[in-house]
Every structure is written in C-alpha cells, then in structure tokens.
Amino acid sequence: MRLLMEEELFPSTPGKVKIERAHAFNRQFNRCFASTSTMFLWTLFLIALTVSYLSFKSFVDTGTHYFNLSAVSPSSRAWGGLQWEKHVRTSAQIRRSGGGSGGGASVLVTGAAGFVGFHVSLALRKRGDGVVGLDNFNSYYDPSLKRARRDLLAKSGVFVVDGDVNDARLLAKLFDVVAFTHVMHFAAQAGVRYAIENPASYVHSNVAGLVTLLEACKSADPQPAIVWASSSSVYGLNDKVPFSESDKTDRPASLYAATKKAGEAITHSYNHIYGLSITGLRFFTVYGPWGRPDMAYFSFTRNILQGKPITVYRGKDKRDLARDFTYIDDIVKGCVASLDTAGRSTGSGGKKRGAAPYRIFNLGNTSPVTVPELVGILERHLKVKAKKNVVEMPGNGDVPFTHANVSRARAQLGYKPATDLDAGLKRFVKWYLSYYGYNRKTGM
Numbered sequence: 001m002r003l004l005m006e007e008e009l010f011p012s013t014p015g016k017v018k019i020e021r022a023h024a025f026n027r028q029f030n031r032c033f034a035s036t037s038t039m040f041l042w043t044l045f046l047i048a049l050t051v052s053y054l055s056f057k058s059f060v061d062t063g064t065h066y067f068n069l070s071a072v073s074p075s076s077r078a079w080g081g082l083q084w085e086k087h088v089r090t091s092a093q094i095r096r097s098g099g100g101s102g103g104g105a106s107v108l109v110t111g112a113a114g115f116v117g118f119h120v121s122l123a124l125r126k127r128g129d130g131v132v133g134l135d136n137f138n139s140y141y142d143p144s145l146k147r148a149r150r151d152l153l154a155k156s157g158v159f160v161v162d163g164d165v166n167d168a169r170l171l172a173k174l175f176d177v178v179a180f181t182h183v184m185h186f187a188a189q190a191g192v193r194y195a196i197e198n199p200a201s202y203v204h205s206n207v208a209g210l211v212t213l214l215e216a217c218k219s220a221d222p223q224p225a226i227v228w229a230s231s232s233s234v235y236g237l238n239d240k241v242p243f244s245e246s247d248k249t250d251r252p253a254s255l256y257a258a259t260k261k262a263g264e265a266i267t268h269s270y271n272h273i274y275g276l277s278i279t280g281l282r283f284f285t286v287y288g289p290w291g292r293p294d295m296a297y298f299s300f301t302r303n304i305l306q307g308k309p310i311t312v313y314r315g316k317d318k319r320d321l322a323r324d325f326t327y328i329d330d331i332v333k334g335c336v337a338s339l340d341t342a343g344r345s346t347g348s349g350g351k352k353r354g355a356a357p358y359r360i361f362n363l364g365n366t367s368p369v370t371v372p373e374l375v376g377i378l379e380r381h382l383k384v385k386a387k388k389n390v391v392e393m394p395g396n397g398d399v400p401f402t403h404a405n406v407s408r409a410r411a412q413l414g415y416k417p418a419t420d421l422d423a424g425l426k427r428f429v430k431w432y433l434s435y436y437g438y439n440r441k442t443g444m
C-alpha cells in the first residue's frame with residue numbers, strides 16, 4: 001500500500017512531478033476519505049501515531065542525550081503511576097523523632113544501588129530516616145551486584161527508583177511527590193583509568209547529571225540540603241602531604257578528577273546563587289563488603305582466587321604506589337554526620353533568601369598503605385599466593401599516593417576512622433567468599 005502510494009504520488013519523471021502529483025493525490029484522497037466515518041478513523045489513527053512518536057522521542061532524549069551511552073544508561077525505564085508514587089511516598093516516610101538534624105530526615109539517595117550509596121541508605125533507614133533511592137543500574141560493572149544491593153535495600157524498606165539523574169522530568173516528579181529534606185548524591189561515573197576509554201560518560205554523569213540534579217534541588221520547595229561525593233583525586237599532582245582541604249586542587253591528573261573538581265566549582269555556584277546548603281566529601285579509595293568490582297582490592301581478590309595473574313603498578317624510580325584506603329563503615333559515619341550537620345538551604349522558588357553553608361571535607365583513613373602491602377594482606381586472608389606482574393604505572397590518570405588530613409572532619413563532624421586495612425580487608429574477604437564462593441566467576 002505504502003509503495004503503491006509513493007509510486008502514484010511521486011512519479012520518477014521530474015517534469016511531470018507537480019501535475020501528476022496533484023492528480024494522483026486527489027484520486028487517492030477521494031478513495032480514502034469518501035465517507036466521514038473513514039475520515040474520523042484516519043484522524044484517530046494519526047493522533048495515536050503522533051502521541052506514540054512524541055512519548056518515544058522524549059523517552060529516548062532523557063536517557064541518552066548527547067552521547068552513545070549504552071554502557072552507562074540502559075534505556076528501559078519505567079517510572080510513574082499511582083502504585084509507583086505510593087512506593088516512593090512509603091519509602092520516604094520518617095520513622096523516628098529527634099536525631100542530629102532536629103528530627104528525622106527524608107532523604108533522596110542517588111546511586112543507591114552503588115557501593116557507598118547502598119551502605120549509606122541502609123544506615124539511614126536503620127535509624128528511622130525516610131530513604132528513596134535512585135539508580136540507573138548501568139553496566140560499568142556487573143549490574144547483578146547492583147540488583148542484589150537493591151533487593152537488600154527493598155527488604156529494609158528502601159525503594160530504589162530505576163532512573164537517571166539526567167532525567168529532569170523524573171527528578172521534578174520525585175520532588176513533587178516528596179518534600180525531601182536532604183539529597184545524598186552518590187550517582188557518578190567512578191573509576192580513574194576508565195576515563196581514557198569512555199570520557200563522555202564522565203561528562204554525562206559527573207557534570208551534566210550533577211547540574212540536572214542541582215536544578216531540581218534549587219527549584220524544589222523546600223530546597224533540600226545536599227551532601228555529595230567528591231573525591232581524593234581532586235588533589236591530583238599535589239605533593240604536599242597529608243592532603244588538606246585548603247591545599248590547591250588545580251592540577252588534576254585524570255578526567256575523572258577534573259569532573260569532580262568541576263563538581264566542586266559547580267556546587268559552589270549553586271550555593272552562591274540559590275542558597276543551597278552544600279557539603280562535598282572527598283572520599284579516599286573506599287573499600288569493603290559489597291564493594292566495586294572495578295577497584296584493585298576487589299579485582300585482585302578475584303584473580304588471586306582464580307589463579308590468574310594480577311598487575312601491580314609501580315611509580316617512577318621503582319617506588320611503590322600508595323593509597324589512604326578507607327573502610328566503608330568509617331565513610332558511612334562521615335556521610336551521616338555530614339547530613340546531620342548540613343544546615344538548611346535558604347532559598348525557595350528558585351530564589352536565594354540568605355547565605356547557606358558550603359563545606360568540603362576529606363574522609364580518609366590517615367595512614368597510606370602501598371599496593372604490594374595490600375596484596376600481601378589479601379594473600380594472607382585468602383590463604384593463596386598471588387601471581388604478580390609488576391609494571392611501571394601507565395600514564396592513564398593514576399597518582400603516586402594519597403594521604404588525608406582529616407582534622408577538619410574530626411572537628412566539625414566528629415569523624416574518626418576506626419578500621420585499619422588489615423581488619424577491613426578481612427571483613428571484605430569474608431563477604432566476598434560468602435557472596436561469590438571460592439571458584440565462581442565474577443563479572444565486571
């Protein structure tokens with residue numbers, strides 16, 4: 001039918017096009033719309049077609065706007081509807097009184113199916129705060145681990161919305177349904193070295209996603225206070241140790257670091273213009289149970305158990321690399337204390353009404369450990385020797401060491417890291433073996 005119509009309406013001889021097109025169109029029009037009932041049916045059909053096209057287009061636009069992000073933004077999203085709103089409302093309900101913020105909090109946790117977001121959501125729920133999660137379940141690493149975290153959260157009464165922080169309509173809907181007191185923003189493209197492979201995903205999540213979220217927060221009434229995950233990587237090539245918040249952070253060594261540094265500048269501007277209360281947390285190589293499979297301690301464990309070699313990077317002049325590895329429970333305490341001390345956002349209706357807090361804290365462990373030492377501890381807990389392949393650190397964004405000064409967090413948050421790497425890795429290994437077993441293959 002379509003071919004026939006095209007052939008009749010658009011003949012291939014150029015000189016005849018206009019006249020024949022008009023005649024052919026008239027004939028076709030008379031045949032098709034001879035009766036008003038046929039015309040009515042055609043109109044209905046065209047309206048339905050237009051509506052489906054528009055909703056499909058807006059669906060695609062919100063997920064994968066600028067880049068090819070199939071690895072980071074799965075396109076099957078389902079949100080909205082009465083039942084969905086009921087889940088969101090129930091999950092946001094506060095079940096306690098009192099507490100550091102003068103009453104329970106109702107918190108939107110982005111990246112709730114991620115490592116830190118998962119643990120923080122559990123901790124908040126446990127003490128009776130209302131928690132609604134948001135996560136896009138992307139495939140940067142094994143999404144089944146994210147789904148397992150989500151299932152555990154569901155058992156504790158935390159509903160995780162399947163959606164992206166770049167989806168402005170979804171965020172507006174969430175703030176419409178719940179008057180969130182706080183947003184804990186952990187959704188991000190993590191990983192230092194992956195930025196070489198997929199730079200666009202860092203801009204998409206850590207810059208565009210952050211701005212979309214801040215726009216939603218600034219317009220919300222009441223405005224929530226925001227606590228978000230920055231990174232120790234902002235110190236970049238800083239060689240003054242330990243790293244303090246007052247040190248310069250203008251020499252990032254990776255695109256990941258540059259996007260986190262951009263995030264600190266962007267949040268500052270929203271604090272300044274709209275009166276949003278902002279707390280940025282510079283996490284130092286966080287590890288522990290339910291961790292991220294892309295990180296060294298996790299992938300080393302998998303390879304050691306599977307008898308596969310591990311690659312250990314080494315710095316210039318054969319110097320070992322070192323990290324201020326920080327245990328997840330310490331980080332969770334720092335996050336919760338940040339929420340409790342955040343202070344209020346002052347704006348409403350997108351207008352600033354007064355100055356609001358802008359804070360940055362290091363959350364580290366204050367005692368760096370070298371990568372070969374990390375491997376030694378894992379070997380001991382796993383009771384298996386690693387097959388080490390020591391190579392010079394490739395120039396892909398790594399920094400030689402990190403070391404946190406946490407005196408500001410200690411003074412203002414009561415932050416006091418309590419778990420050393422040995423004790424923390426012991427708990428990680430116990431979890432790993434119970435989750436994966438000795439031989440099961442783990443995805444990335």
Ligand SMILES: O=C(O)[C@H]1O[C@H](OP(=O)(O)OP(=O)(O)OC[C@H]2O[C@@H](n3ccc(=O)[nH]c3=O)[C@H](O)[C@@H]2O)[C@H](O)[C@@H](O)[C@H]1O
Pocket residue numbers: 190191192230231232233283284285286294295296297311312313314321322323371398
């Ligand atoms: O604090 C942060 O802000 C960041 O911490 C984390 O980054 P990193 O400190 O780089 O952790 P991680 O990859 O575990 O490598 C650890 C060490 O192992 C070395 N390393 C790594 C891989 C490998 O195969 N071999 C190796 O020697 C490697 O050279 C390094 O010396 C988070 O991933 C990041 O998202 C961000 O949050």
